[in-house]
Amino acid sequence: MAVKPNAFSKEEFLDGQVLLFDKPLGWSSFQVVNSAKWTLRKKFDLKKIKVGHAGTLDPLATGLLVVCTGKFTKKIPEIQNERKEYTGTITLGATTPSFDLETEVDQTFPTDHLTKEQILGATLGFVGRISQKPPVFSAIKKDGKRLYEYARKGKEVEVEAREIEIFEFEITGIEMPEVHFRVVCSKGTYIRSLAHDFGQKLNTGGHLSALRRTKIGSFSVHNAITPEAFKALFFPQ
Numbered sequence: 001m002a003v004k005p006n007a008f009s010k011e012e013f014l015d016g017q018v019l020l021f022d023k024p025l026g027w028s029s030f031q032v033v034n035s036a037k038w039t040l041r042k043k044f045d046l047k048k049i050k051v052g053h054a055g056t057l058d059p060l061a062t063g064l065l066v067v068c069t070g071k072f073t074k075k076i077p078e079i080q081n082e083r084k085e086y087t088g089t090i091t092l093g094a095t096t097p098s099f100d101l102e103t104e105v106d107q108t109f110p111t112d113h114l115t116k117e118q119i120l121g122a123t124l125g126f127v128g129r130i131s132q133k134p135p136v137f138s139a140i141k142k143d144g145k146r147l148y149e150y151a152r153k154g155k156e157v158e159v160e161a162r163e164i165e166i167f168e169f170e171i172t173g174i175e176m177p178e179v180h181f182r183v184v185c186s187k188g189t190y191i192r193s194l195a196h197d198f199g200q201k202l203n204t205g206g207h208l209s210a211l212r213r214t215k216i217g218s219f220s221v222h223n224a225i226t227p228e229a230f231k232a233l234f235f236p237q
Helices: 010-015 029-044 070-080 116-126 147-152 191-201 227-234
Strands: 018-023 051-053 062-069 084-092 128-132 162-175 178-185 206-216
Touching (some): 010 029, 010 070, 018 070, 018 227, 029 051, 029 062, 029 227, 051 070, 062 070, 084 191, 128 191, 178 191, 178 206, 191 206
Parallel strands (some): 062 206
Antiparallel strands (some): 018 062, 051 062, 084 178, 084 206, 162 178
């Protein structure tokens, strides 16, 4: 929903609203939720209010974060199951342990041999139901610990593959070594893993260098607001 100042009462936020945020680069999803919660508590003098998000975005990603308040937090699992759309950039010719820019490049490969046709054709192998291994730098739990806890200590751990579905995988621009894309995918898809696997398919290596979530189901980032702008609606300077 598009939020307007004083358009909603305390009771309406407690009963439940769906808020669309455009998460800034460097913010965690948790920080966006905390910011929204602080704004609502401060504005309406609330001791507590339920606020939660429907699908984590990494700090290095930007874009749509759906946040539910009050009783609408019960809708979160339903929203999480919706298909998602992303745009982003894969940098070919280099890999990183985290599959993105969280960690430094560990290997480089030549890319001079690649043609536009090869790059466009490589997307076809990823459309449909596919098996995908999540990154070792992820929040998935194994034996009671997050995978990134093992990874940051340099411990090797076996990551089980999951079945996900890619509905659309489109190359929107090629500026070597950068390849720009748009993806529509199911819940549980790791775009970092897709970038890594895409690089492997081309025998050049690759990592995710930019990511923006643009849609979740019928919700679009075009209707979203930044956390700072949301705060300013209720507390204009």
